[in-house]
Each structure stands twice: as structure tokens, then as C-alpha cells.
Amino acid sequence: MVGVWTYPWTLYEEGVDTAFETFTSHGITSVSVATHHHSARILQPRFPDSLFERRPAGCYFAPQAEHFDRTPLSPIQNEIEAVSDPLGEITAVADEYNVRTNGWMVTLHNSRLGATYPSFQIEDAFGTGHEHALCPSHPEVREYFAGVAAELVDRGVDAIELEAAGYPLVFHGHDTVYGHEAQQVLSSDAERRLFSQCFCDACQRQARDFDVDLEQARERTLEIIERSFRDPASQTVPLSALVREESVLTELFEFRAAIIERLIESIATSAGDTTVNVYVRRAEANWPAGRTLDGLAAHADRLTVLCYVADPAVARDRLSAITRRVSLPIDAGVTLDPSIIENESELVSLVDEIRTVIDGRVSVYNHAMLTETQLEWIEQIAT
Numbered sequence: 001m002v003g004v005w006t007y008p009w010t011l012y013e014e015g016v017d018t019a020f021e022t023f024t025s026h027g028i029t030s031v032s033v034a035t036h037h038h039s040a041r042i043l044q045p046r047f048p049d050s051l052f053e054r055r056p057a058g059c060y061f062a063p064q065a066e067h068f069d070r071t072p073l074s075p076i077q078n079e080i081e082a083v084s085d086p087l088g089e090i091t092a093v094a095d096e097y098n099v100r101t102n103g104w105m106v107t108l109h110n111s112r113l114g115a116t117y118p119s120f121q122i123e124d125a126f127g128t129g130h131e132h133a134l135c136p137s138h139p140e141v142r143e144y145f146a147g148v149a150a151e152l153v154d155r156g157v158d159a160i161e162l163e164a165a166g167y168p169l170v171f172h173g174h175d176t177v178y179g180h181e182a183q184q185v186l187s188s189d190a191e192r193r194l195f196s197q198c199f200c201d202a203c204q205r206q207a208r209d210f211d212v213d214l215e216q217a218r219e220r221t222l223e224i225i226e227r228s229f230r231d232p233a234s235q236t237v238p239l240s241a242l243v244r245e246e247s248v249l250t251e252l253f254e255f256r257a258a259i260i261e262r263l264i265e266s267i268a269t270s271a272g273d274t275t276v277n278v279y280v281r282r283a284e285a286n287w288p289a290g291r292t293l294d295g296l297a298a299h300a301d302r303l304t305v306l307c308y309v310a311d312p313a314v315a316r317d318r319l320s321a322i323t324r325r326v327s328l329p330i331d332a333g334v335t336l337d338p339s340i341i342e343n344e345s346e347l348v349s350l351v352d353e354i355r356t357v358i359d360g361r362v363s364v365y366n367h368a369m370l371t372e373t374q375l376e377w378i379e380q381i382a383t
Contacts, residue, residue, distance in 0.1 A: 001360075002382040003030030005104060005333075006367035007037075008060040008086045013047050016090060020097040026375055027382025030361055031094060032102040032161055035060055035087055036075065036148050038109050038132075045371050053368075057112035059148070061087040061155060067147035071140040073117050075148060091156045102159040102277070103152035107145055107263070108134045109164040109172065123200035124170055125221040133168035136263040136290075137202035145263065146270035159275035161304065162267065165296075166260055166289030169196045185232050186225070190239035193288040194221045197252065210258060212251040220248055239288060256290035261298060268299040277302040277331065283321040297326045304363070308335040310346055312353030319357040331360035336374045344377040351381045 004023070011019045011033070023031060041054045058078035062085040068074050080086045087103070094101040114121045114131035120138050121129040134141050152160050171181050171192055186192050199218045207214040224242075227234050236242075243249045268276045278300045285291045296303065305322055307315035315332070323330055332354045334347070341347050351362050364370075364378055 001029050001362070002027055002378060003032060003100070003102070003361050003363035004028055004367040004378070005032045005034075005363060005365050007034045007040075007042065007053075007055075008090060009053055009055065009080055010042075010044060010047070010368040011090060012080050012083065012086070013044075013050055013053075016093045020093055020099055022375070023099055024097050026379040028099070028378065029382075030100040030102065030158075030363065031367075032104040032363060033060075033087065033090055034106075035103040035152055035157075036105045036107075036110075038106050038164075039111055042368055044368050057110045059151075061085055061151050063151065064154070067150045068144065071143040071147065073113065073120065073140060073144040075151070076112055076116065085155075087152070087155045087157075095156070100158040101156070102161050103155070103157040104161045104163065105145070105148060105152065106163045107165045108136060108141075109168045110134060120202075121200070122167065122170070122196075122198040123203075124195055125197065125199055125218045125225065127199075128170075129200075130168075130170045132172055133170070135198045135200050135202055136167070137198065137200065137206045137259050139202075142263050142266040146266040149267045149270040149274075149276075153271060153274050157274065159277050159302070160267065160271050161277045161279065162264070162300075163279050165264060165267075165278055166286055166291040167196065167198060167256060168289070169193075171196070185228055187228070187232065188236045188238075190236045190242060191225060191228055193239050195225055196288075197221055197256075206259060207255060210251070210255045212255040213248055214252070214255075216248045217252040220246065253287060253290075257287065257292045257295050258290075260290035260292075261295035264296060264299040268301075275301045277304055279304045279306055279333070280322070281306045282318060283325055293322065293325050297328055300328065302329045302331060302360070304331040304333050306333045307350070307354060308333070308337070308340060308365070310340050310342075310350065312350050315350060316353050316357055319354060323357060329360050330358045331363065332358060333363045333365060335365045336370060336377070337365075344380055347377050348380055 036059045039057045059075040063075040091101045111132040122133040122135040278296050285293045
């Protein structure tokens with residue numbers, strides 16, 4: 001099975017029926033549609049009248065109040081033409097063409113929600129809030145995404161796919177002012193990851209249920225970062241080594257993993273019988289953000305491993321490392337970014353190798369950004 005990621009506005013610019021005719025003619029049997037997405041500015045080469053499509057963070061369905069009556073957060077809908085509920089119409093058309101529709105849900109990375117509901121932003125060790133990032137320690141945030149999942153189920157999606165289901169980095173753009181991040185102090189991933197740890201009021205309340213001294217963890221985080229402020233050339237050991245050596249950091253990251261597991265559990269419970277599929281990149285699953293394979297596997301039904309690489313052996317090894325760790329069905333994602341995949345032959349070789357490891361779906365990123373030539377390549381991996 002071959003799928004693509006895409007955006008609702010792209011489907012309407014092409015014409016929803018026309019788009020699905022294109023999918024079926026190229027052997028595409030699964031479409032992952034952005035349903036709840038961060039802000040974006042997308043270059044669409046096949047649409048000369050709207051080459052650059054800019055969208056704020058928002059959802060692409062008409063929210064129903066009853067799904068959010070246990071949280072003060074409410075989805076912000078992005079309008080598309082005169083369509084009141086784009087996702088509902090898209091899933092209906094997909095059914096007519098026998099194409100699976102997956103609800104692609106970006107979770108904790110959402111600048112518009114963070115700006116609208118500032119009390120739910122992540123807060124670093126210095127007390128600075130970051131509007132592009134929501135903190136899942138808030139039960140209200142977890143309830144919100146459970147409500148979004150219920151909306152997708154109501155529209156009849158075949159699966160709910162989760163992106164950014166982990167504590168976000170503070171060094172990330174997409175704020176409401178579309179700022180460009182810049183810093184020249186922190187020189188290691190350990191420093192950036194520690195700077196991105198949240199110590200908000202909700203984290204402090206949730207930490208009481210776990211064996212973690214959050215205040216001590218905050219003080220240790222400040223010590224490491226402020227050392228770099230004094231001496232930008234100072235060297236910080238890898239984060240994995242720090243965590244092994246310091247019990248307070250071990251406990252901090254175990255706490256993070258427990259909270260993300262609660263988030264996935266909330267979404268999975270709301271999804272009911274609808275498949276929940278979580279995106280991961282490596283077997284480590286971004287543990288500094290609270291994403292561990294064990295935690296994801298406890299509540300997800302599938303994983304999509306993002307293999308945005310050109311070397312088939314790298315993709316094979318990445319997939320094999322994960323299949324050895326979890327018993328869940330595995331899908332794979334590939335990109336047609338020309339800096340990675342330059343031609344049809346490279347794509348075919350990559351996908352052929354991926355299929356020696358998994359028998360799940362291979363999805364291509366991203367239909368909205370593909371040229372006509374790249375669309376033809378997809379037909380070759382679908383046959």
C-alpha cells in the first residue's frame with residue numbers, strides 16, 4: 001500500500017474529486033490529511049495561481065462543543081472556501097474512491113493555541129513561556145487532544161496519526177509573528193534539550209505523583225545552561241551520560257515519559273476502535289521529549305517510522321531496530337525532497353529495501369509540494 005501526506009487546502013485547490021482521481025490513477029490508496037496543524041508556508045509547484053500557501057495553525061473541521069466541555073481550550077478552525085466542514089467532505093469523497101483517509105494530527109506544537117491560551121504554554125527553567133508549545137502536564141491539554149480525536153472519529157477517518165506527541169523544543173519557529181530563531185550560545189544537543197524542559201505549574205503539580213524533585217531538576221538545569229552563558233565554549237557531556245550520572249535528571253525524564261504516555265492514552269481512549277498511529281524517527285523515539293517506544297507501544301496501534309534518507313541501508317537499519325523493540329505493525333514514511341531523493345531510481349531502491357523489513361504502508365511526503373514528475377515516480381513504487 002502506498003500513501004501520501006497532503007493538506008486540505010491543496011485538495012480543494014485541485015478539486016477534491018480531481019485530486020482523488022489523481023491518487024487512484026497513480027496507485028495511491030491512502031491519504032494522510034492535515035486535520036490539526038501548525039502554522040505553515042508551503043510552496044506548491046503544481047498550482048501557479050497559489051504557489052505559496054500560508055496558513056496559521058488551526059484545524060480543518062467544524063468543532064463540536066460537546067467534545068471540549070471538559071477543557072477551556074477550543075479548536076480554532078481555518079476556513080477553506082465556502083466549505084463548512086472540509087474534513088467531513090474529504091473523507092466522504094475518499095470513500096467513493098476506496099481510498100483510506102488518515103487524520104494527521106499535529107499535537108503539542110501549535111503557536112495559535114499557545115498564544116490564545118498562554119497559561120497552557122511550556123515554561124522553561126528561567127520561567128519563560130513559549131507560545132508555539134503546549135504542555136501536556138495540564139490535564140486540560142490532554143482533554144483537548146482527546147476531543148480532537150473524537151472529532152476525527154466522527155468524520156470517519158480510518159486512522160488517527162500523531163505528530164509532535166512529545167514536549168517540544170523551545171528553539172522552534174512558527175510563533176504567531178513567524179520569527180526566525182537565532183542563538184549562538186548553546187553548542188550541544190544536551191543544552192538545547194535541557195533548555196526545553198518544562199517547569200510550569202502543571203508540571204509541578206503532576207510531579208507530586210512521581211518520584212521526582214522538580215525543583216532540584218530545575219536548579220540543575222539552570223546550572224548547566226548558565227555555565228554556557230558564562231562560557232559559550234564550555235563542553236557539556238552528552239545528555240544520555242548526564243542522565244545516567246545524575247539521578248535527579250533520570251527521574252525528570254522518567255516523569256516526562258509518564259506524562260506523554262498519559263497523553264497518548266487519552267487520545268487512544270477517545271479514538272475507541274479507530275487506529276492510533278504515532279510518528280517516530282528512531283528506536284530512541286526522542287526520549288528527551290518524553291517519547292519512548294515502550295510508552296508509545298502501550299497505547300498506540302501502529303507506528304510510522306520516518307525514513308527521510310536516501311541510503312536504503314540506513315532506512316533498513318532504522319526500521320529493523322524498531323521492529324526488534326516493539327511488536328506493533330510498522331509503516332514507513334519517505335520524502336521526495338530533492339536534497340535527499342534525486343530521481344525515480346533512488347526512490348524505488350529505497351522503498352524496495354524498506355519492504356524487506358515491513359509489510360505496512362509506505363507514505364510519501366508531501367503531495368502538496370510534489371512536481372508532476374515526482375508524482376509519476378510514486379506510480380512506480382505503487383505497482
